[in-house]
Amino acid sequence: MAIEDEVLRRIRPTPEQRERVDRAAKAILEAVREKAREKGLDIQIMLVGSVAKDTYVGSPDLDIFMLFPPTVQRKDLESLGLAIGREILKDGEARYAEHPYIHGTWDGLEVDLVPCYAVKDASELRSAVDRTPFHTQYVNSSLKEGQHDQVRLLKLFMKGIGTYGAEARTRGFSGYLVELLILRYGGMREVLEAASSWRKGETLSLGERGRPFKDPLVFYDPVDRDRNVASALSVNNLALFIHAAREYLSRPSLAFFFPNERRPMPLSQIRDVMKDRGTELLVVHLDRPDLIDDDLYPQVRRTLDGAVDLLERGGFVVYDRDFYIGEGIQMAIELERAVLPRSVRHDGPPAWIDNARSFLDKWRGKGLSEPFLVNGRWSVMVSREHPQAVGLVLDRLGQAALGSGLRGLEGLTAVSGEDALVEENRRVISTLLDKRKNWEI
Template sequence: MNYDSVLKGVLPELVPSDNERKIVSKEVNKFLVEINAELKKKKLKATAVLGGSYAKNVWLAGDYDVDMFVKFNVSHKSDDLSNLLESVLKKWKPERIHGSRDYFWIKNKIKYEIIPVLDIKQAAQAENVTDFSPKHVDWVNKNGKKLKNDIRLAKKFCKAAKCYGAESYIRGFSGHVIDILVIYNKGFLQLLKAAIKWKPKVVLDYNKVHQGRAVWRLNKSKTEGPLVLVDPVQPERNAAAALTRENFDKFVSAAKQFLKKPSVDFFVEQPLDISKLKKKGYLIALSVTTVDAKEDVAGTKFVRAFEFVRDNLVDFNVIDAVWQWDKESKGNWFFVVKKTKLSEFVDHKGPPVKMKDAVKEFKKAHKKTFTKAAHIWTKVKRDAITPEEKVKLLIKDEYVKSRVGKITW
C-alpha cells in the first residue's frame, strides 16, 4: 500500500461523524452553560469557553477528553484563580491538579480539564503561562485551517506509538506540540519525513524569532530535552520542554518504520504483547497497585518508582522495560534483561595510584586490593546476583515503598 491509500483508509475512523459531533456538542454545551451559570451566581467576572482539540476541531472520534478555559477578567489578576474556580466547580467534585497554576479534572460521561486563565488582550497582561492557552487555539485555527485532518493523523500515530500525552507521568507529545509540528512541516507526511532526520537536539522555530539561537536564549532548564520547539505564541517558551528522550525516540522509530512500510497498523493502539517481550530476553513481570486517588499524582509516583527499579537493573543489561496502568489503582511493570546471573563479586574502582594518601585510606577500608589501569581496586560482594534477587531488594527500598502500594510477582 502507498502512503495516500493508507491515510485515506485511516481518516474515516479518526474524524467524528456528524451524529457523534451532535451528541458530544450537546453534552459539552450543556456543561458550559451550567458552569457559566455558576460563575454568574458567584458574581465573578469570568466566562467558561471551549478549548483544546474541541475548539480547534482536531479531536478524534471516540475521544472525549475536553479542555475548557475559564477566562477571568484581568481585574482578578491579584486573586488566586484556582481557588476561585474550585469554589465554582465544587458541586461536581473536581480533582485538583497541581501546575504552574492549579487546574481541575471532572469525569462523568466526558473527562473535562478545566483551566483558569486571565482573559488577556496583550502579552504584558499575562500572570502565568496558561494565560496564553486560548491564544494557542486562535493560532492553530488561523495557521492550520487546511491541516486539521493531518493533526488528527499525527495524534493517532503518536497514541499508537505510545508516545502521546502531556501528563507528568507520560511526558510525551502533547496535543499542542503536535499542532505546532504539523503546521511547521505543512502536513503529517511531511512531518514524518522530517522526523527521520532528527537527532537530539532538534530546534524548530516557526516564526524564526530566535534566528537559530533558541538554545542559548531560552531558559537552560527548558532546553535540556531532545526537542526545542519554540512556541509561536510564547517565543520565550519551549513547547516540548517536558518531552523525554524515550518518547522522542519512539516517534522517530515509528516514523522510519511507517515510511519504509506504510500500514494502517501504525494508527491502531495495540495492547501490550507479553509474548513479544518474552522473545526479547528474560522477563520479570510485577503487579503494582497505586495509592493516591489523584490520577496525575498516582501516575507520576508509579512511573518514578518503575524508573528507579529499571535504572538499578543496569548490570543485568536491560533490553526493554514497559509499564501499563489503568489510571485508577492497578498496574504492571515488565523488565526484560539479557543476563540472568552475575558474578558474586564485582571490581570496585579506587583512587589513582599516584594519590598516595587516598590509596592508603582505600587499603585501610579494603583488605584485598590490586592495581589496574593506574588505579587501586578491590573486589566487592554484590547484594544480588540474579535479577529476581535484585528486584526483591529494590521494591523494598524506601523510594519505591513511598510511591506505590502492594507489589506482587
C-alpha cells in the same frame, strides 16, 4: 493517499457526533454564564482545546475556561472557579494540575471546567493554564481549510505508534504540538517527510525564537517564544516518531493508525525466549502509592534507574529494563545473570601510598586470598556482600535514588530466575520482551 482517506473516513466526526458535541458545549457555556451572572462575576467564558479548534479525534474532552480579571485574588479565583464547576457538573471532582479545576461529565462527554486569568498577552501569564486561550486563538486563526483533517490524521498516527500525549506517562507530542507541526509543514505527509530527516535537537518555529533549549526536539511556542512546546517529548519518542515516519512513507498501512491490541505473551513463550537468550529476569514489585500519574510515572522511572544503577555498581550486567503500572508497580530487569560469584576482587591503594598499611592490616588473613599486587596496587579477593541480585535489591533499594512517593518501598518484593516467570509477572515481562512496534503487532 487511499489509506489516509480511509482513516479520515473512519475518524472524521459524523454530523451526529458534531451535533452532540456542539450541543453539549453550547449548553455548558450557557450554564456557566448563567452561574457567573448569578454570582455577579464579570468573567469571560471560553471554549478552548480540540473542540474549539475542531481538531478532535473520537469522543473529545470539553475544555471550558473561566477567565477572571487579573485583579481577582488567586484564592478567590480558585474558590469561585471550583464552586461554579461543582454546581454545573453533578459528578464533578476537583483535580490539580498547576492549579485546581473541576472534572466531570455532561451528556456522556468528559468536561474540564478551568478557572484562569484573562491576561493581555503571554508575557503576563500567572500560570500555565492562562496560556491555553492564546493557543486556541492562535490555532483557530491559523489553520486553513482542510488542515483540521490533517491534524486529526497526525494525532491518530501519533496515538497509533504510541507517541501521543505530553503527560509524564507518555512523554510524547501534545495536541497543540501536533497542530503546530501541521501549521509548520502543511499536512500530515509533509510532517512525516520532514521528520524522516530530523535529528536529535531539531529546532522548529513559526516565528520568533527565544532562548535556546537542549531538549530532543524544540518547537518555539508562537504565543510565547521562550517556551518549548516539545519539552515533554522523550528522546525515545522522538526516535520512534522519526522511525515510524520513515516506515510509513515507505510502506503505508492502516496499522499505523489502528494497531492491534498488544497482548501479554503466554508464559510458555516467555520461557522459550528466556531459554534462547540464556539471560535472567529480576522482577521487583512495589505497592502503587496514591499519586496522580504525572507524579507517579517519573518516580517509578527514577526508582527503576536507581535499581539499575545499584545492580551495576554491585557487579551485575544489565541488558534491558522496563516497567508496568497496573494495580501495583512492576519493574522487570534483564540481567546477564542474577547470581554472581561469592567473591570479588577488591582493589586498594598503590603500595607506595601511606594508607597501604591500613589496607593490609584490614585484609591480611581475612580475605579469600592474601593481598596481592596488580600494577603496583594492592588487591585482595573478598566475599561479595550481595552475590544475589534479589538480595541486593531488597537490602539496598531504599538507599538508591527514589521518588519521594516510593521512598517507603511499601510492598517491596523481588524475584529472579525461574521464580520470576510466573503469571503475575507476565505483563511486565511482556512489556520488556515484546519489542515489536505497535504497527507490527
